[in-house]
Amino acid sequence: MxxxxxxxxxxxxxxxxxxxxxxxxxxxxxxxxxxxxxxxxxxxxxxxxxxxxxxxxxxxxxxxxxxxxxxxxxxxxxxxxxxxxxxxxxxxxxxxxxxxxxxxxxxxxxxxxxxxxxxxxxxxxxxxxSNEEIVAGLRSLGVPFAFCFAVGTALRLFPTLLSATGTVRQAQEARGHDVAARSPIKRIRNYVPLLIPVFMTAIRNVQTQSMALEARGFDTRRERTFYGRRPLxxxxxxxxxxxxxxxxxxxxxxxxxxxxxx
Amino acid sequence: MRELITMWRDTRMIMLVAVIAAIYAAVLIPFNALTIIPGITSIRPANVFPVIFGIMFGPAAAWGSAIGNLIGDVFSGQLGPGSVGGFVGNFFFGLVGYKLWGNLGPLSSGEEPRMDSARQVVEYLVIALTAAAACAAIIAWWLDVLELFPFSVLGTIITVNNFLAAAVLGPPLLYLVYPRVKEMGLLYPDVMREDDLPDVAPSRRQLAATGIVAVSIAWVAIGIAISVGVEGTQFLATTGETFGQGGSVTQQVLGAVGLLVLLGLTAISGDSLSEMVRR
Incomplete structure:
Protein backbone atom coordinates (compact mmCIF):
# COMPACT_ATOMS: atom_id res chain seq x y z
CA MET A 1 0.00 0.00 0.00
CA SER A 130 7.57 13.24 2.54
CA ASN A 131 4.94 11.65 4.74
CA GLU A 132 7.31 11.77 7.73
CA GLU A 133 7.95 15.48 7.14
CA ILE A 134 4.22 16.24 7.00
CA VAL A 135 3.74 14.46 10.32
CA ALA A 136 6.75 16.21 11.88
CA GLY A 137 5.65 19.56 10.47
CA LEU A 138 2.11 19.31 11.84
CA ARG A 139 3.49 18.07 15.18
CA SER A 140 5.82 21.04 15.43
CA LEU A 141 2.76 23.28 14.97
CA GLY A 142 1.30 21.72 18.13
CA VAL A 143 -1.15 19.28 16.49
CA PRO A 144 -1.39 16.03 18.57
CA PHE A 145 0.89 13.31 17.21
CA ALA A 146 -1.82 10.68 16.65
CA PHE A 147 -3.84 13.13 14.56
CA CYS A 148 -0.73 14.11 12.55
CA PHE A 149 0.02 10.44 11.98
CA ALA A 150 -3.52 9.75 10.73
CA VAL A 151 -3.42 12.73 8.34
CA GLY A 152 0.03 11.75 7.05
CA THR A 153 -0.98 8.12 6.55
CA ALA A 154 -4.23 9.10 4.80
CA LEU A 155 -2.25 11.36 2.44
CA ARG A 156 0.06 8.42 1.70
CA LEU A 157 -2.77 5.95 1.15
CA PHE A 158 -5.29 7.91 -0.88
CA PRO A 159 -3.34 8.07 -4.17
CA THR A 160 -3.04 4.27 -4.01
CA LEU A 161 -6.75 3.94 -3.52
CA LEU A 162 -7.38 6.48 -6.29
CA SER A 163 -5.36 4.33 -8.67
CA ALA A 164 -6.98 1.15 -7.31
CA THR A 165 -10.45 2.56 -8.08
CA GLY A 166 -9.42 2.99 -11.71
CA THR A 167 -7.86 -0.48 -11.87
CA VAL A 168 -10.91 -2.17 -10.33
CA ARG A 169 -13.18 -0.25 -12.68
CA GLN A 170 -11.21 -1.49 -15.71
CA ALA A 171 -11.20 -5.04 -14.33
CA GLN A 172 -14.94 -5.01 -13.74
CA GLU A 173 -15.63 -3.47 -17.15
CA ALA A 174 -13.50 -6.22 -18.75
CA ARG A 175 -15.91 -8.69 -17.09
CA GLY A 176 -18.85 -6.92 -18.70
CA HIS A 177 -19.84 -4.60 -15.83
CA ASP A 178 -21.46 -1.44 -17.21
CA VAL A 179 -21.01 1.60 -14.96
CA ALA A 180 -22.97 3.95 -17.20
CA ALA A 181 -26.74 3.98 -16.88
CA ARG A 182 -29.42 6.52 -17.67
CA SER A 183 -31.08 6.51 -14.29
CA PRO A 184 -28.95 8.36 -11.68
CA ILE A 185 -29.97 5.89 -8.96
CA LYS A 186 -29.03 2.91 -11.13
CA ARG A 187 -25.78 4.62 -12.00
CA ILE A 188 -24.97 5.11 -8.30
CA ARG A 189 -25.87 1.46 -7.62
CA ASN A 190 -23.52 0.35 -10.39
CA TYR A 191 -20.64 1.61 -8.29
CA VAL A 192 -21.20 -1.01 -5.57
CA PRO A 193 -19.11 -3.70 -7.32
CA LEU A 194 -16.33 -1.12 -7.72
CA LEU A 195 -16.30 0.20 -4.18
CA ILE A 196 -16.24 -3.10 -2.29
CA PRO A 197 -12.91 -4.48 -3.59
CA VAL A 198 -11.25 -1.10 -3.09
CA PHE A 199 -12.15 -0.56 0.52
CA MET A 200 -12.07 -4.20 1.61
CA THR A 201 -8.44 -4.36 0.45
CA ALA A 202 -7.62 -1.21 2.38
CA ILE A 203 -9.44 -2.30 5.53
CA ARG A 204 -7.93 -5.78 5.45
CA ASN A 205 -4.50 -4.15 5.73
CA VAL A 206 -5.42 -2.29 8.93
CA GLN A 207 -4.62 -5.30 11.13
CA THR A 208 -1.22 -6.04 9.60
CA GLN A 209 -0.20 -2.38 9.46
CA SER A 210 -1.21 -1.88 13.08
CA MET A 211 0.83 -4.89 14.14
CA ALA A 212 3.80 -3.64 12.12
CA LEU A 213 3.54 -0.24 13.81
CA GLU A 214 3.30 -1.70 17.30
CA ALA A 215 6.21 -4.03 16.59
CA ARG A 216 8.24 -0.88 15.95
CA GLY A 217 7.20 0.66 19.26
CA PHE A 218 4.40 2.92 18.00
CA ASP A 219 2.85 4.58 21.05
CA THR A 220 0.75 7.73 20.88
CA ARG A 221 0.77 8.35 24.63
CA ARG A 222 4.42 9.28 24.87
CA GLU A 223 6.14 12.25 23.30
CA ARG A 224 7.74 11.19 20.05
CA THR A 225 11.08 12.09 18.60
CA PHE A 226 11.60 12.55 14.87
CA TYR A 227 14.60 11.48 12.87
CA GLY A 228 16.13 14.49 11.19
CA ARG A 229 14.18 17.10 13.14
CA ARG A 230 16.18 20.28 13.13
CA PRO A 231 15.69 23.87 14.22
CA LEU A 232 14.56 26.36 11.60
CA MET B 1 -18.11 11.45 23.83
CA ARG B 2 -15.01 10.38 25.76
CA GLU B 3 -14.43 7.67 23.15
CA LEU B 4 -13.74 10.36 20.54
CA ILE B 5 -10.59 11.18 22.52
CA THR B 6 -9.64 7.80 23.97
CA MET B 7 -9.78 6.13 20.55
CA TRP B 8 -6.54 7.95 19.72
CA ARG B 9 -4.74 5.60 22.16
CA ASP B 10 -5.43 2.57 19.99
CA THR B 11 -3.19 1.86 17.01
CA ARG B 12 -5.92 0.06 15.05
CA MET B 13 -8.39 2.90 15.54
CA ILE B 14 -5.75 5.39 14.34
CA MET B 15 -5.09 3.24 11.28
CA LEU B 16 -8.85 3.06 10.68
CA VAL B 17 -9.05 6.87 10.79
CA ALA B 18 -6.30 7.05 8.17
CA VAL B 19 -7.84 4.36 5.94
CA ILE B 20 -11.34 5.85 6.18
CA ALA B 21 -9.99 9.30 5.34
CA ALA B 22 -8.06 7.88 2.39
CA ILE B 23 -11.02 5.90 1.04
CA TYR B 24 -13.38 8.86 1.42
CA ALA B 25 -10.95 11.23 -0.32
CA ALA B 26 -10.12 8.73 -3.07
CA VAL B 27 -13.77 8.29 -3.99
CA LEU B 28 -14.69 11.96 -3.47
CA ILE B 29 -12.03 13.41 -5.75
CA PRO B 30 -12.93 11.80 -9.11
CA PHE B 31 -16.56 12.86 -8.64
CA ASN B 32 -15.79 16.46 -7.72
CA ALA B 33 -15.92 17.27 -11.41
CA LEU B 34 -19.68 16.60 -11.29
CA THR B 35 -20.27 20.04 -9.87
CA ILE B 36 -23.53 21.24 -8.33
CA ILE B 37 -22.11 24.53 -7.03
CA PRO B 38 -18.55 25.22 -8.16
CA GLY B 39 -16.18 25.34 -5.22
CA ILE B 40 -18.87 24.25 -2.75
CA THR B 41 -20.39 20.87 -3.57
CA SER B 42 -20.71 18.20 -6.24
CA ILE B 43 -22.40 14.83 -6.85
CA ARG B 44 -20.90 12.63 -4.13
CA PRO B 45 -21.51 8.86 -4.16
CA ALA B 46 -18.74 8.71 -1.53
CA ASN B 47 -21.27 10.16 0.92
CA VAL B 48 -22.29 6.61 1.72
CA PHE B 49 -19.01 6.01 3.56
CA PRO B 50 -19.41 8.28 6.62
CA VAL B 51 -22.75 6.62 7.41
CA ILE B 52 -21.79 2.96 7.00
CA PHE B 53 -18.31 3.47 8.43
CA GLY B 54 -19.88 5.36 11.33
CA ILE B 55 -21.99 2.32 12.17
CA MET B 56 -19.08 -0.12 11.84
CA PHE B 57 -16.05 1.86 12.99
CA GLY B 58 -17.64 4.32 15.42
CA PRO B 59 -15.49 7.30 16.43
CA ALA B 60 -12.80 6.45 13.85
CA ALA B 61 -15.37 7.20 11.13
CA ALA B 62 -16.13 10.65 12.57
CA TRP B 63 -12.48 11.72 12.47
CA GLY B 64 -11.80 9.86 9.22
CA SER B 65 -14.72 11.50 7.42
CA ALA B 66 -13.65 14.96 8.58
CA ILE B 67 -10.04 14.46 7.49
CA GLY B 68 -11.03 12.72 4.23
CA ASN B 69 -13.33 15.58 3.29
CA LEU B 70 -10.55 18.09 3.98
CA ILE B 71 -8.11 16.14 1.78
CA GLY B 72 -10.82 15.97 -0.88
CA ASP B 73 -11.22 19.77 -0.65
CA VAL B 74 -7.47 20.35 -1.10
CA PHE B 75 -7.09 18.03 -4.09
CA SER B 76 -10.20 19.17 -5.91
CA GLY B 77 -9.63 22.89 -5.54
CA GLN B 78 -12.46 23.42 -3.05
CA LEU B 79 -10.29 24.41 -0.10
CA GLY B 80 -11.46 27.68 1.38
CA PRO B 81 -13.16 29.20 4.41
CA GLY B 82 -16.09 26.85 3.79
CA SER B 83 -13.80 23.87 4.49
CA VAL B 84 -14.07 24.58 8.23
CA GLY B 85 -17.81 23.90 8.05
CA GLY B 86 -17.07 20.89 5.84
CA PHE B 87 -14.70 19.47 8.48
CA VAL B 88 -17.21 19.83 11.34
CA GLY B 89 -20.19 18.78 9.21
CA ASN B 90 -18.49 15.63 7.98
CA PHE B 91 -17.34 14.87 11.52
CA PHE B 92 -20.98 14.72 12.57
CA PHE B 93 -21.85 12.85 9.35
CA GLY B 94 -19.61 10.01 10.56
CA LEU B 95 -20.51 10.40 14.24
CA VAL B 96 -24.26 9.92 14.05
CA GLY B 97 -24.23 6.28 12.85
CA TYR B 98 -22.89 4.55 15.96
CA LYS B 99 -24.67 6.94 18.33
CA LEU B 100 -28.05 6.05 16.83
CA TRP B 101 -27.83 2.38 15.84
CA GLY B 102 -29.92 0.40 18.33
CA ASN B 103 -31.01 3.52 20.23
CA LEU B 104 -34.03 4.59 18.21
CA GLY B 105 -36.70 2.92 20.35
CA PRO B 106 -39.53 1.51 18.23
CA LEU B 107 -37.60 2.35 15.07
CA SER B 108 -34.66 0.19 16.12
CA SER B 109 -34.41 -3.40 14.95
CA GLY B 110 -32.45 -4.48 18.02
CA GLU B 111 -30.14 -6.40 15.71
CA GLU B 112 -26.70 -5.92 14.24
CA PRO B 113 -26.68 -3.92 10.96
CA ARG B 114 -26.48 -6.90 8.61
CA MET B 115 -29.21 -5.45 6.39
CA ASP B 116 -31.01 -8.78 6.18
CA SER B 117 -34.38 -7.55 7.41
CA ALA B 118 -36.73 -4.71 6.51
CA ARG B 119 -36.57 -3.28 10.07
CA GLN B 120 -32.80 -2.95 9.83
CA VAL B 121 -33.14 -1.11 6.52
CA VAL B 122 -35.73 1.26 8.04
CA GLU B 123 -33.45 1.93 11.01
CA TYR B 124 -30.55 2.52 8.64
CA LEU B 125 -32.58 4.97 6.53
CA VAL B 126 -33.54 7.01 9.61
CA ILE B 127 -29.86 7.17 10.57
CA ALA B 128 -28.84 8.12 7.03
CA LEU B 129 -31.41 10.93 6.97
CA THR B 130 -30.34 12.22 10.38
CA ALA B 131 -26.64 12.12 9.50
CA ALA B 132 -27.35 13.84 6.16
CA ALA B 133 -29.41 16.54 7.88
CA ALA B 134 -26.86 17.16 10.67
CA CYS B 135 -24.05 17.52 8.15
CA ALA B 136 -26.15 19.71 5.85
CA ALA B 137 -27.33 21.97 8.68
CA ILE B 138 -23.80 22.61 9.93
CA ILE B 139 -22.36 23.33 6.47
CA ALA B 140 -25.36 25.42 5.33
CA TRP B 141 -25.22 27.42 8.58
CA TRP B 142 -21.48 28.03 8.23
CA LEU B 143 -21.83 29.18 4.60
CA ASP B 144 -24.70 31.46 5.62
CA VAL B 145 -22.47 32.92 8.35
CA LEU B 146 -19.78 33.50 5.69
CA GLU B 147 -22.43 35.28 3.60
CA LEU B 148 -21.92 32.91 0.66
CA PHE B 149 -25.37 31.29 0.37
CA PRO B 150 -28.68 31.55 2.23
CA PHE B 151 -29.29 28.53 4.47
CA SER B 152 -32.08 27.07 2.35
CA VAL B 153 -29.93 26.65 -0.76
CA LEU B 154 -27.21 24.47 0.75
CA GLY B 155 -29.48 22.98 3.41
CA THR B 156 -31.64 21.45 0.70
CA ILE B 157 -28.91 20.43 -1.73
CA ILE B 158 -26.59 18.83 0.85
CA THR B 159 -29.37 16.96 2.67
CA VAL B 160 -30.64 15.44 -0.58
CA ASN B 161 -27.14 14.82 -1.94
CA ASN B 162 -25.96 13.14 1.28
CA PHE B 163 -29.12 11.13 1.83
CA LEU B 164 -29.48 9.88 -1.73
CA ALA B 165 -26.02 8.28 -1.87
CA ALA B 166 -26.27 6.88 1.67
CA ALA B 167 -29.78 5.50 1.16
CA VAL B 168 -29.15 3.92 -2.24
CA LEU B 169 -25.67 2.51 -1.67
CA GLY B 170 -25.66 1.92 2.08
CA PRO B 171 -27.91 -1.15 2.52
CA PRO B 172 -26.25 -3.28 -0.22
CA LEU B 173 -22.77 -2.22 0.92
CA LEU B 174 -23.47 -3.01 4.56
CA TYR B 175 -25.08 -6.33 3.58
CA LEU B 176 -21.93 -7.35 1.73
CA VAL B 177 -19.31 -5.80 3.99
CA TYR B 178 -20.53 -5.94 7.60
CA PRO B 179 -20.06 -9.74 8.09
CA ARG B 180 -16.55 -9.56 6.64
CA VAL B 181 -15.51 -6.61 8.79
CA LYS B 182 -16.90 -8.38 11.84
CA GLU B 183 -14.99 -11.52 10.93
CA MET B 184 -11.80 -9.46 10.71
CA GLY B 185 -12.44 -8.18 14.24
CA LEU B 186 -12.42 -4.56 13.12
CA LEU B 187 -15.81 -3.40 14.40
CA TYR B 188 -15.22 -0.61 16.91
CA PRO B 189 -16.55 -2.65 19.89
CA ASP B 190 -13.95 -5.32 19.04
CA VAL B 191 -11.12 -2.86 18.60
CA MET B 192 -11.70 -0.45 21.49
CA ARG B 193 -11.28 -1.36 25.14
CA GLU B 194 -14.57 -1.74 26.98
CA ASP B 195 -13.53 1.00 29.43
CA ASP B 196 -13.09 3.46 26.57
CA LEU B 197 -16.61 2.99 25.25
CA PRO B 198 -19.44 5.12 26.68
CA ASP B 199 -21.21 3.45 29.59
CA VAL B 200 -24.67 4.98 29.39
CA ALA B 201 -28.02 3.64 30.62
CA PRO B 202 -30.36 2.51 27.79
CA SER B 203 -33.01 5.12 28.65
CA ARG B 204 -30.49 7.97 28.39
CA ARG B 205 -29.04 6.51 25.18
CA GLN B 206 -32.51 6.46 23.66
CA LEU B 207 -33.31 9.97 24.85
CA ALA B 208 -30.08 11.35 23.42
CA ALA B 209 -30.51 9.49 20.11
CA THR B 210 -34.09 10.73 19.73
CA GLY B 211 -32.85 14.23 20.50
CA ILE B 212 -30.12 13.99 17.85
CA VAL B 213 -32.69 12.90 15.23
CA ALA B 214 -35.13 15.65 16.23
CA VAL B 215 -32.55 18.46 16.43
CA SER B 216 -30.81 17.55 13.14
CA ILE B 217 -34.01 17.36 11.13
CA ALA B 218 -35.64 20.32 12.90
CA TRP B 219 -32.54 22.49 12.37
CA VAL B 220 -32.62 21.87 8.61
CA ALA B 221 -36.41 22.27 8.39
CA ILE B 222 -36.58 25.45 10.51
CA GLY B 223 -33.53 26.91 8.80
CA ILE B 224 -35.07 26.37 5.37
CA ALA B 225 -38.45 27.69 6.58
CA ILE B 226 -36.86 30.91 7.94
CA SER B 227 -34.79 31.31 4.81
CA VAL B 228 -37.79 30.87 2.52
CA GLY B 229 -40.63 32.23 4.65
CA VAL B 230 -38.99 35.14 6.49
CA GLU B 231 -35.98 36.07 4.42
CA GLY B 232 -37.71 35.62 1.06
CA THR B 233 -35.29 33.20 -0.58
CA GLN B 234 -37.13 31.26 -3.25
CA PHE B 235 -37.49 27.56 -2.34
CA LEU B 236 -35.26 25.48 -4.63
CA ALA B 237 -33.83 28.74 -5.96
CA THR B 238 -31.05 28.32 -8.48
CA THR B 239 -27.76 28.67 -6.72
CA GLY B 240 -26.62 31.33 -9.16
CA GLU B 241 -29.37 33.72 -8.06
CA THR B 242 -28.47 33.42 -4.39
CA PHE B 243 -24.68 33.39 -4.51
CA GLY B 244 -23.20 36.04 -2.21
CA GLN B 245 -26.30 36.30 -0.03
CA GLY B 246 -26.72 34.98 3.49
CA GLY B 247 -25.36 36.46 6.71
CA SER B 248 -28.74 36.40 8.45
CA VAL B 249 -28.62 37.04 12.21
CA THR B 250 -31.59 34.71 12.76
CA GLN B 251 -29.77 31.87 11.04
CA GLN B 252 -26.62 32.59 13.02
CA VAL B 253 -28.50 32.35 16.32
CA LEU B 254 -30.48 29.27 15.22
CA GLY B 255 -27.27 27.58 14.08
CA ALA B 256 -25.36 28.39 17.25
CA VAL B 257 -28.19 26.99 19.37
CA GLY B 258 -28.56 23.94 17.09
CA LEU B 259 -24.87 23.13 17.21
CA LEU B 260 -24.67 23.54 21.00
CA VAL B 261 -27.71 21.30 21.56
CA LEU B 262 -26.30 18.73 19.13
CA LEU B 263 -22.98 18.76 21.00
CA GLY B 264 -24.77 18.42 24.33
CA LEU B 265 -26.84 15.46 23.12
CA THR B 266 -23.75 13.82 21.67
CA ALA B 267 -21.99 14.24 25.02
CA ILE B 268 -24.72 12.40 26.94
CA SER B 269 -25.32 9.73 24.29
CA GLY B 270 -24.02 6.17 24.19
CA ASP B 271 -23.82 3.27 21.77
CA SER B 272 -25.67 -0.04 21.50
CA LEU B 273 -23.68 -1.99 18.93
CA SER B 274 -21.07 -2.94 21.54
CA GLU B 275 -23.78 -4.68 23.59
CA MET B 276 -25.19 -6.44 20.51
CA VAL B 277 -21.76 -7.67 19.43
CA ARG B 278 -20.88 -8.97 22.90
CA ARG B 279 -24.26 -10.62 23.45
Missing part, protein backbone atom coordinates in the same frame (compact mmCIF):
# COMPACT_ATOMS: atom_id res chain seq x y z
CA UNK A 2 2.94 2.35 0.31
CA UNK A 3 6.33 2.47 -1.33
CA UNK A 4 6.06 3.53 -4.94
CA UNK A 5 2.49 4.72 -4.42
CA UNK A 6 3.62 7.76 -2.43
CA UNK A 7 3.29 11.16 -4.08
CA UNK A 8 6.64 12.26 -2.63
CA UNK A 9 9.39 12.61 -5.21
CA UNK A 10 12.85 12.34 -3.74
CA UNK A 11 15.08 15.29 -4.57
CA UNK A 12 17.61 17.82 -3.32
CA UNK A 13 16.04 21.07 -4.46
CA UNK A 14 15.71 24.17 -2.27
CA UNK A 15 12.07 23.30 -1.67
CA UNK A 16 12.94 19.73 -0.71
CA UNK A 17 15.47 20.97 1.84
CA UNK A 18 13.12 23.42 3.53
CA UNK A 19 11.73 22.50 6.94
CA UNK A 20 8.11 21.22 6.79
CA UNK A 21 6.82 24.30 8.63
CA UNK A 22 8.43 26.55 6.03
CA UNK A 23 6.82 24.53 3.23
CA UNK A 24 3.43 24.79 4.91
CA UNK A 25 3.84 28.59 5.20
CA UNK A 26 4.83 28.90 1.54
CA UNK A 27 1.93 26.73 0.40
CA UNK A 28 -0.52 28.80 2.47
CA UNK A 29 0.94 31.96 0.91
CA UNK A 30 0.35 30.65 -2.61
CA UNK A 31 -3.16 29.49 -1.65
CA UNK A 32 -3.88 33.00 -0.30
CA UNK A 33 -2.79 34.67 -3.55
CA UNK A 34 -5.02 32.35 -5.60
CA UNK A 35 -7.91 32.93 -3.21
CA UNK A 36 -7.63 36.72 -2.99
CA UNK A 37 -8.00 37.65 -6.64
CA UNK A 38 -10.72 37.15 -9.26
CA UNK A 39 -8.98 38.47 -12.34
CA UNK A 40 -7.51 35.54 -14.32
CA UNK A 41 -4.43 37.61 -15.18
CA UNK A 42 -3.62 37.69 -11.42
CA UNK A 43 -4.77 34.18 -10.52
CA UNK A 44 -2.74 32.60 -13.29
CA UNK A 45 0.49 33.72 -11.54
CA UNK A 46 0.31 31.32 -8.54
CA UNK A 47 -1.01 28.61 -10.88
CA UNK A 48 1.85 29.01 -13.35
CA UNK A 49 4.51 29.26 -10.61
CA UNK A 50 3.23 26.09 -8.93
CA UNK A 51 2.86 24.21 -12.21
CA UNK A 52 6.34 25.08 -13.50
CA UNK A 53 7.89 24.25 -10.11
CA UNK A 54 5.98 20.97 -9.94
CA UNK A 55 7.16 19.93 -13.40
CA UNK A 56 10.73 21.06 -12.71
CA UNK A 57 10.86 18.97 -9.55
CA UNK A 58 9.70 15.75 -11.20
CA UNK A 59 6.01 15.98 -10.32
CA UNK A 60 4.72 15.15 -13.82
CA UNK A 61 3.80 11.61 -12.74
CA UNK A 62 1.76 13.00 -9.87
CA UNK A 63 0.08 15.51 -12.15
CA UNK A 64 -0.84 12.72 -14.55
CA UNK A 65 -2.69 10.95 -11.72
CA UNK A 66 -5.10 13.84 -11.25
CA UNK A 67 -5.01 15.62 -14.60
CA UNK A 68 -8.55 14.47 -15.41
CA UNK A 69 -9.81 16.05 -12.17
CA UNK A 70 -8.01 19.35 -12.93
CA UNK A 71 -9.30 19.46 -16.50
CA UNK A 72 -12.83 18.43 -15.54
CA UNK A 73 -13.08 20.98 -12.70
CA UNK A 74 -11.69 23.68 -15.00
CA UNK A 75 -14.07 22.89 -17.85
CA UNK A 76 -17.13 22.46 -15.61
CA UNK A 77 -16.21 25.69 -13.79
CA UNK A 78 -16.04 27.58 -17.10
CA UNK A 79 -19.53 26.33 -17.95
CA UNK A 80 -21.15 26.71 -14.52
CA UNK A 81 -19.53 29.84 -13.00
CA UNK A 82 -21.20 32.34 -15.38
CA UNK A 83 -24.48 31.41 -13.64
CA UNK A 84 -23.02 32.50 -10.28
CA UNK A 85 -21.53 35.88 -11.11
CA UNK A 86 -23.05 39.21 -12.10
CA UNK A 87 -23.17 40.08 -15.78
CA UNK A 88 -21.09 43.04 -16.96
CA UNK A 89 -19.36 44.41 -20.01
CA UNK A 90 -20.17 43.60 -23.61
CA UNK A 91 -21.81 40.33 -24.63
CA UNK A 92 -19.11 38.00 -25.95
CA UNK A 93 -21.25 34.95 -26.65
CA UNK A 94 -24.86 35.04 -27.66
CA UNK A 95 -26.96 31.87 -27.81
CA UNK A 96 -30.71 31.33 -28.09
CA UNK A 97 -30.71 30.34 -24.40
CA UNK A 98 -28.47 32.98 -22.82
CA UNK A 99 -26.00 35.76 -23.41
CA UNK A 100 -22.58 35.53 -21.81
CA UNK A 101 -20.84 38.79 -20.97
CA UNK A 102 -17.14 39.62 -20.76
CA UNK A 103 -17.15 39.85 -16.95
CA UNK A 104 -18.86 36.48 -16.63
CA UNK A 105 -16.18 34.87 -18.80
CA UNK A 106 -13.35 36.59 -16.91
CA UNK A 107 -14.75 35.59 -13.50
CA UNK A 108 -15.35 32.01 -14.67
CA UNK A 109 -11.82 31.85 -16.00
CA UNK A 110 -10.39 33.39 -12.82
CA UNK A 111 -12.24 31.04 -10.49
CA UNK A 112 -11.57 27.93 -12.56
CA UNK A 113 -7.88 28.88 -12.58
CA UNK A 114 -8.08 29.38 -8.81
CA UNK A 115 -9.30 25.80 -8.31
CA UNK A 116 -6.64 24.46 -10.66
CA UNK A 117 -4.08 26.49 -8.72
CA UNK A 118 -5.21 24.94 -5.40
CA UNK A 119 -4.86 21.43 -6.81
CA UNK A 120 -1.45 22.02 -8.37
CA UNK A 121 -0.11 23.78 -5.26
CA UNK A 122 -1.38 20.95 -3.02
CA UNK A 123 0.24 18.47 -5.36
CA UNK A 124 3.51 20.41 -5.30
CA UNK A 125 3.46 20.38 -1.49
CA UNK A 126 3.11 16.59 -1.25
CA UNK A 127 5.63 16.14 -4.09
CA UNK A 128 8.39 17.87 -2.12
CA UNK A 129 7.29 16.83 1.39
CA UNK A 233 17.50 27.66 9.58
CA UNK A 234 17.82 31.12 8.04
CA UNK A 235 16.54 29.69 4.76
CA UNK A 236 13.43 28.34 6.51
CA UNK A 237 12.74 31.69 8.17
CA UNK A 238 13.05 33.40 4.78
CA UNK A 239 10.49 30.97 3.33
CA UNK A 240 8.14 31.57 6.27
CA UNK A 241 8.50 35.33 5.82
CA UNK A 242 7.79 34.91 2.11
CA UNK A 243 4.64 32.91 2.93
CA UNK A 244 3.47 35.57 5.41
CA UNK A 245 4.34 38.35 2.93
CA UNK A 246 2.27 36.62 0.24
CA UNK A 247 -0.74 36.36 2.56
CA UNK A 248 -0.50 39.97 3.78
CA UNK A 249 0.44 41.31 0.34
CA UNK A 250 -2.48 39.56 -1.37
CA UNK A 251 -4.92 40.84 1.26
CA UNK A 252 -3.62 44.44 1.01
CA UNK A 253 -3.55 44.39 -2.80
CA UNK A 254 -7.07 43.02 -3.00
CA UNK A 255 -8.87 44.76 -0.15
CA UNK A 256 -6.92 48.02 0.28
CA UNK A 257 -5.97 48.83 -3.33
CA UNK A 258 -8.75 46.85 -5.03
CA UNK A 259 -6.33 45.14 -7.39
CA UNK A 260 -6.95 41.87 -9.20
CA UNK A 261 -10.73 42.23 -9.41
CA UNK A 262 -12.91 42.05 -12.51
Missing amino acids: SGGSSLYVNGDSILHRLAPRAKIALALGVFAVALAFDNPAWVVVPFAVSLVTLLALGGLKNLMRVWFVVVAIFVVGMVVWPAFVPAGGPVVLSTPLLDVTRDEVLLALGRSTRFASFIVTGLLFVTVT SGRDWLAILAGVALIVGAAVARYVFGLGVV
